[in-house]
Amino acid sequence: MTRALVLDCDGVLADTERDGHLVAFNRAFAELGHPIEWSATEYAALLRVGGGKERLKAYLAEHPEVDLARGGDLDEAVRAAHLRKSEIYVELVEQGALPGRPGVRRLVHEALDAGWQVAVASTSAQRSVEAVLRSVVGEEDYARVAGVFAGDVVPAKKPAPDIYLLAIDRLGRSPEEVVVVEDSAAGATAASRAGLRHVVTVSTFTTEDEFPDASLVVDHLGEPDLPATVLAGPDVLSDKLVDVAALEALLR
Template sequence: MSTLAALIFDVDGTLADTERDGHRVAFNLAFQEAGLDWEWSPELYGELLAVTGGKERIRFYLDKYNTGFKRPGDLDEFVAGLHAAKTGFYTKLMAKGAIPLRPGVERLINEAKDAGVRLAIATTTTPENVTALLTYTLGADSIDWFEVIGAGDVVPLKKPAPDIFHYVLDKMNLASEQCVAFEDSYNGMRSAHQARLTTIVTTNGYTADDDFDGAAIVLDQMGEPDASFTVQAGDALGFSHLNLGMVRALHKAEHG
């Protein structure tokens, strides 16, 4: 029997709906600043989300959707510069309070913290983006609530590879069966599943139709006591909103 010791959260799309009105907007602002006529629509961005990582996403866009673009001699430097500018615009958007946390996120984090359950983050986004989101939603002190923040390029392969979860588990000195992961997308789910983690999925507008085979449960949101979630796949075990009790029950159902 394994006791639940830690919760490991993805960031974009899981903690907050940052993709459509956060990262996408920031990318477009970076393109404008660089004098590029690129415009990533909400629909196009949904297709680009098939690739994790901002720099990787720019390259994917050039390879598949903008093949006529004359690439500079040092493409790596060009992409890195665009991505750095995008990160700057994103943090400014967060500072304005443009993107709130999803329903139930703050409550669940506080429940876990108060119960002594350890917290960590495993994400493909940059550390700066994580810091911005946490600071402007939960407060600057919240960064210290998370024992490990696995983000950006700390591992060679991004999701759907399991590397980022292995990194976090190693840093926390925990086995996968002691933890529960929270994801929102196919790539995230595959990453967590390959790391042998019990995974709870909360979908969003971009990921509602993804394949989440292997998830402990798939919900439209975590919900609140006065605003129930909708179960998209799995057994909610009698719960109407995702709290620490439900997380423990789902973990127990998989590990005994």
């Protein structure tokens, strides 16, 4: 039976929210002359909103004194700011500013070699997700990935299940054949609502989130010289690594 491993991007492939998206948003705001500079604390709260454009709109709704549109169309001003932010973000990725999280490249390679389909499902912009994935897993394994489902490809973003329902449909898999890797409560809720088993690897901004339906919660996926720690769920790890055998055990 073919299995599928579907990974979120931000906080899973790399700690992109802290080291990438937040940095890129603030650089874009400064470059475009917008009077906004988000702190890490502010951004952590905004992460409850799925999607970068939606995040910015939520902030503007709470700060009517910020005139992003300057008399023009607000949606267009948000799109322009988000486009420039995405360009800066890709530049950061290509400069190597966002190293992969422990165990991601290893697990993707193992899953592909074991005959699993591997895909990414994210609310971030398609170009940004592809850049991170290519950087983290390398060109050879990137070429073997079955799909990247990202951005505005679905109408409702996480915690809605739409992106995961789309992914498993395009991959031709049933929910019983899929394991998701997420890092946030919103992402884990999306996976749960899609009926999918999910492993959570907590990241900088999600250590206080709750994951009541997760099959397994770990600090990271683990490397031979950097063991993973099980924070919740069954200890199915061999050699302190989240590997293909562990994923198979969770599906059983």
